[in-house]
Amino acid sequence: MSEHAAVAFLRDAHTRAEEVARAAKEPAVLLWPTHPVEFLLAGQEVTTPETRAAEAHIRMHMPEAVLRRVDAERAVLGDHAEVEGGCAVCAEAGSAARLAWPCPTVVGLARAWGWA
Known part of the structure; x- marks a missing residue:
């Protein structure tokens, strides 16, 4: 499937x-700033x-913040894995029936990254 x-x-x-x-963690060549935000990156006040x-x-x-968020979301995705067509974690309110997979949590994570 x-x-x-x-x-x-x-x-x-x-x-x-x-x-x-990971690529952004590598040192970059410092160029003369052309925009006020670049002064921040160059250490200017x-x-x-x-x-x-x-x-x-x-x-x-x-980069460190992005990597932490990706790791955390991968863990959430692992918790909300597919089990026999349903979410391993999510159930219908007031019943033991599993929500269809992908559950709203997984779909919400995808939407946060731009999935429609």
């Missing part, structure tokens, strides 16, 4: 994000609402 499209998409998104994050917001965004998406 082939993998559900949302799960295949999620696994591919995790792989791409991991590859980009530029304080505006825009650069503070950009710095917060950059820190949230640093």
